[in-house]
Amino acid sequence: MNRMRFFAIALLGVPLFGCGGESLPKRVPVSGSVTYKGKAVEGATVGFLCEGAPRMASGITDKDGKFTLTTYEPNDGAIPGKHTVTVTKMDKTSDLMEAQDRNANADPEAAGDAYGKAMARAAKDPKQGAKDLLPAVYSSPTTSPLRETVNETGPNVIPIQIQ
Secondary structure: OHHHHHHHHHHHHHHHHOOOOOOOOOOEOOEEEEEEOOEEOOOOEEEEEEOOOOOOEEEEOOOOOEEEOEOOOOOOOEOOEEEEEEEEOEOOOOHHHHHHHHOOOOOHHHHHHHHHHHHHHHHHOOOOOOOEOOOHHHHOOOOOOOEEEEOOOOOOEEEEEEO
16 A cells, blocks of 8 residues: 555656756747858858857758758747857768778678777867868857847848858
């Protein structure tokens, strides 16, 4: 009987201690485009960081350089306010991918060994083998000169031009 009472109390207590009703900050739609030296940039990651915000909004550019930002849910936009903007586009070749490609049809043990060595090199230098295809100054919130304001009332269509 005590065991039944314990389980009944435990089940009743779950809603009290379960998922909290934490509300997310307000977000507004943000889209735009990225150009570098006048040409659309495909495959760049765009980040919008609002001071004091719990997380960055980000998006990836399509073949026309267009992006839509996401903070918590797909395409939900960014938190209104002043943002530091980052833009990065990494070269898709790296030691890890090259190791996988070279050894795709080789002996599984040899492929694993090559992958392990590439992982060890990447742990020592995470950017080793990866090259930023845009000026590095735009890749960090501490160095990027790009600033944009996301208006609460919109529209927030923001062209980003990198030189």
